[in-house]
Amino acid sequence: MGFRGILGYFFGSRSRRPTVADRLDSVERAIAEIVVSLQHLRASSNAQTVHLETAAVIGDQLRNSLGALANQMNAAENRLMVMSQQQFAPLERALGLLSNGISGVGELANQINGTENRIMVLTQQHFASLNAALDALGSNLGDISTLREQLASRISVLANQLGELANQINGAENRLLELGQHEMSLLDNRLGLHANQINMLENRLLEIGHSQTSLLDNRLGSQANLINAAETHLSAGFAETTGALFDRIAALEKRIERLHIDQLLSARAAAALARGVVRRSDAAGTLARSSLAPSLEAQIEAFRKAAPHNVDGWLRAFEAAKAAGHESLEGNLSHEGSVGANHFRLFVDACGRGRILDVGCGPLPLPVYLSDWPLDQIAGVDPLPPQGAHPFAFVQTFAEHLPWPDGSFETVVIATSLDHTFLLDVALAEIRRVLTRDGRLLIWTGLVDTSEPYDPYGPEISAPDRFHLFHPGRNWFFQLFARDYRLIDRVSAAGGAEFLAFERAVSVD
Structure with a gap:
């Protein structure tokens, strides 16, 4: 099912009034389809990224070719210099012979002319090779321009597709917002009703609580009075009983102490009498x-x-x-x-x-x-x-x-x-x-x-x-x-x- 099919399914009319749960399920499914579409778009973007990377590789190759061509030109110039030096060496020898005598002037002139001709031929050959290399370089540069134009065209197509997808996403978001606002409005109304009911229940419970609390307070007051009266009666009796008990304990302690001293001193007195x-x-x-x-x-x-x-x-x-x-x-x-x-x-x-x-x-x-x-x-x-x-x-x-x-x-x-x-x-x-x-x-x-x-x-x-x-x-x-x-x-x-x-x-x- 395509993106438009999903939107049609989500926003189309149905035979029964959708519930909030149904709409939330529809929203979740639509979001899932949008995620899939975004993944396809990300895959297309990845393919374009591969093409761009290929173009970058071709550019690197062209730069390498230009470097190689520059190296060839440098090598040709070096060979030309060497050959020139080799050709100028006989000329120097001829001039040496000329300084020794003018006997071989004609022959030397011929040799010089031959050497000049050879130099011209070699120079023309090297310039021809250089022109061919320059033509090849121009051809490669033309290919690069063509590839750049193709890449720009593909990027433009992708940008258009992304724009269309963004418009679709914005439309879906607007529809979702409208649906959410509508549902929130319904929920707010229901919550308002519930809040009113809760307030009524709270007021009723408070009235009942106050009434029961008042009854309990009255009963507790009566019980407290009874307890206080009982405590007063018990405290008086307990204090009297405790005081009498303490007096008896003190008397017993004194009696025990006296008996102990009596036993101690009686034993000593008996021992003294026995001695x-x-x-x-x-x-x-x-x-x-x-x-x-x-x-x-x-x-x-x-x-x-x-x-x-x-x-x-x-x-x-x-x-x-x-x-x-x-x-x-x-x-x-x-x-x-x-x-x-x-x-x-x-x-x-x-x-x-x-x-x-x-x-x-x-x-x-x-x-x-x-x-x-x-x-x-x-x-x-x-x-x-x-x-x-x-x-x-x-x-x-x-x-x-x-x-x-x-x-x-x-x-x-x-x-x-x-x-x-x-x-x-x-x-x-x-x-x-x-x-x-x-x-x-x-x-x-x-x-x-x-x-x-x-x-x-x-x-x-x-x-x-x-x-x-x-x-x-x-x-x-x-x-x-x-x-x-x-x-x-x-x-x-x-x-x-x-x-x-x-x-x-x-x-x-």
């Missing part, structure tokens, strides 16, 4: 005082003279602690209900021996931590008067004045009272004095990681609380005992308390 460490002192009856202690007023006056800047602050702390002891036993005095006091009792049972001096024994008749010890082996001091008579030797005095001779006790106990001492260095010196050479110092105290080293003799101290002038700090507290004692036992008790057992160094007097 016979807890025993009556061989120096029984030596607990009598060697002298009377000065009155409390006299001791306070001595404190004022030694450390005037801090004695009033210490007195305020002393009075506050005394008032707290009167208000409540818990946390202030070593009664039977005190967990710490019972733990310290086990520690004293494990580490104490012989005669015991309790520095700061308190106003109760018998501190619970000494309840396992023989009463005739106990002595105690405290600045507070007893609430009932003590069943052991007792002196109302401060720790800075202990009215017993040197080496009177195998053990000195200080239970939660060391941080109430004013002149700490004096009190520790007195304790060391009344201990035997290998005596033991048992301390129950709280410790903080870091605090300012205590110095009552310096400027006024800023008290850490209303009951104390200092809190023992781990950064300096143990240095107080480094020279005269060695640490032989240490137990971390409940509430952050520490039980410490020092033994006086035997080598130090």
Whole structure:
């Protein structure tokens, strides 16, 4: 089917209205036929290209022929020169003979004439050959002109064919554009209808969505109110239950800690009893005082003279602690209900021996931590008067004045009272004095990681609380005992308390 047949098939009338798909198929087939026609045209162009290449080859051959002819002419000129030189040589010899004599003038003239004739003949022959070559060259040039005219004519024919093909392609393109515009117009109309329908559907969906969203919001609001009320009720109940649970857990943890310390200290005390460490002192009856202690007023006056800047602050702390002891036993005095006091009792049972001096024994008749010890082996001091008579030797005095001779006790106990001492260095010196050479110092105290080293003799101290002038700090507290004692036992008790057992160094007097 030719190109016009294709266009007729594509653009001709049909019995039914073509669909867009049919028209697109027709367009595709027409484009395929146009591509085939373009391929034929490209093949014709290739043939013309071959003819042009042939003409170029012929031109190259002509150029080669002209080159060969030029070479022949050069060769002829060279031969002519050689022959001329050969002919002029006899003439030169004749002239030589003429110079020797004029005897052969006539003969020489004849020879010269003959030579000239031969030269003329040769020259004519060469000019004839040259003219023939020039005629042949002219003939070849004529053939080239003819071939050029033929090529120009063929190129003109091809140009006309290309023009016709371009017109056909333009016509097909215009028809395709018209058809495309028509179909696009139909599509635009249909798309417009669809767009209107879509907009109507969107508006309807939006109305339905708003309506449903409003209903959902109302329902969610009601549910949220119910959930909030339930959460409030559950939170209150959960908080109450959780708080009670945490309280029970804390109580259990404390109880477990106390049981652990009880087991630890009970085992140590039992081991000490089994070894016979807890025993009556061989120096029984030596607990009598060697002298009377000065009155409390006299001791306070001595404190004022030694450390005037801090004695009033210490007195305020002393009075506050005394008032707290009167208000409540818990946390202030070593009664039977005190967990710490019972733990310290086990520690004293494990580490104490012989005669015991309790520095700061308190106003109760018998501190619970000494309840396992023989009463005739106990002595105690405290600045507070007893609430009932003590069943052991007792002196109302401060720790800075202990009215017993040197080496009177195998053990000195200080239970939660060391941080109430004013002149700490004096009190520790007195304790060391009344201990035997290998005596033991048992301390129950709280410790903080870091605090300012205590110095009552310096400027006024800023008290850490209303009951104390200092809190023992781990950064300096143990240095107080480094020279005269060695640490032989240490137990971390409940509430952050520490039980410490020092033994006086035997080598130090």
